Amino acid sequence: MTAFQPDLPSAFAGSACIGAWAHDPDSNRLALSPVLARLLAVPAASAAGAPLTLALAALEAEDAVRLESVLRAAGEDGRPFEAEFRTRPGPDGPRWLRLMGRSGRDPETGALTTQGLAFDLTEGRRPVDSEVHQAQRQANRLADHAAAMKGLVAGLRNPPLARLVDEVAVEVGHELARHLHGTRRQVH
Template identity: 50%
Template sequence: MAVSPLLPDAELVAALDGSACLGAWTHDVSADLFSVTAPLGCALDLAPGESAGVPLARVLSLIHAEDRPRIAGLFAASQEEGSPFEVEFRIGEGRGGARWLRLMGRTDIDAGRRTARARGLAFDLTEGRLGRGSPARQAQWQANQLADHVIAMKGLVPPLDNPSLARLVDRLAVEIGFELARRVTQAATGDAFH
């Protein structure tokens, strides 16, 4: 019996359960229905029946007030451009307390230049952001985040045609590389992180 391509197999489910991935989300733009998997619905503090689809405004209302305008703007821009995006934000004090999430996705635009659907994955960043785990693990997470951000900056600087800014970002990338190397060396030798 063939496995449906729409249903994840047992290995994929096990991998997702062991990761920070909360599952998929979809926003049907024309119907304004934002649908999420059950774990993501729980993380967002949606009522049980709301995971099947709520207006985007309902999801935005659950996002921390300081992050909400940025996320609303990102969705609006993505609907205009049909581009991929990645964004991190906080959600309020729901059943599980304050949480940090990352949405990754893309908006598809049909041939008539109308936004059809946005979809992607969501990840829970709470453990790293709130400092859970050992100090060494937290420091390693922070160094990894710095590396991710400097890599993103390196990709964003060339279109600006600003050599001064490019040199600063390159210098920052080197310093972060040294920090990561120091942490890898310390982890390999068993030294405590300072």
């Protein structure tokens, strides 16, 4: 593979992609790749149509509620989404996973399905780097999330919330500046 001739299998291998998934909102069932099923403690025999509640039981409680809400919203608006969540400690330890996907209707049957890819982010969250490097990565992620919040709050027409998000974005900017300048001093 070169930068000008990307190879899909190599790209997937280097991306922490652990497979595909699909959610049927009508039956509230999931179809999971074998690796994702294992990480969510879903028996292999059930991976082709597990109840959503079975997969959610493997997640930290607050993340399970949020993921269920994200899947419901995806089925309603059909927009692309991504959601990160933590599994409860198990044989593989706690894991950080990300689902990315979108909903759409099957052109032949008209059935609504939400589907996408799953990624294991756990290795990127383990403290293998220096404390300074890890803090820089956290500041960068905060900046990404602040930018996403600013984009999302605009459509809500909620000025008090927009002001709060602006304040958060400014503070995140200060934090990012501290890391870029290599100092922990206050920047205001």
